[in-house]
Amino acid sequence: MIYWIAENILGGTSMDVFVEQIVKKRNTTKDIAVIVGIILAALILCFVFAIILPALVPILGTLSLFLVAGTIFGAYWLISSMNLEFEYAATNGDLTVDKIIHRRKRKRVINLDSKDIETMEKYKAADHAQKRYDKRINAARDENAEDCWYLTMRHNQFGNILLTFSPDERTLSALKPFIKRQLAVEVFGRDAFRRT
Incomplete structure (x- = not known):
């Protein structure tokens, strides 16, 4: 003291x-479930931005890299805020x-x-x-x-x-x-x- x-x-x-x-x-188990949900959502968004978006609209290929980077940063920010x-x-x-x-x-x-x-x-x-x-x-x-x-x-x-x-x-x-x-x-x- x-x-x-x-x-x-x-x-x-x-x-x-x-x-x-x-x-x-x-x-808690609820916190861990939220973290797993954030990671899964980030993986799905990265897949969409890196593979599906450039295949559908080829001119957005460079933009997709920024979207993937933003998704990864957003997931990190949300997880670290817990x-x-x-x-x-x-x-x-x-x-x-x-x-x-x-x-x-x-x-x-x-x-x-x-x-x-x-x-x-x-x-x-x-x-x-x-x-x-x-x-x-x-x-x-x-x-x-x-x-x-x-x-x-x-x-x-x-x-x-x-x-x-x-x-x-x-x-x-x-x-x-x-x-x-x-x-x-x-x-x-x-x-x-x-x-x-």
């Missing part, structure tokens, strides 16, 4: 908590979740204040199948993994949300002092606030 010690106005020191964690999303990572940044009770797409683009998913968290525990999909949320945000490595947690809260922008994520011990420890005391005891046990 990274701590920053900052001088405050009165000359004392305060301790700021800052923890970052990056998790790579695992491909390579996702999530970054969790916990700073003094604020949790920010960003989605990183193939290390070329970053998008803010949500920013929340830990004191507004209503529930937090290990995630089981069956427990939430029938529940209604205004927004479900999946920022987990794998929703079916044992390290998947969830939290619910009322968010100013999204309403009642369910966030699934895969925090490590450092991230959980950074959030622990800032969530409601009763919730911290429920999640982490009675020793949640003991100093070690």
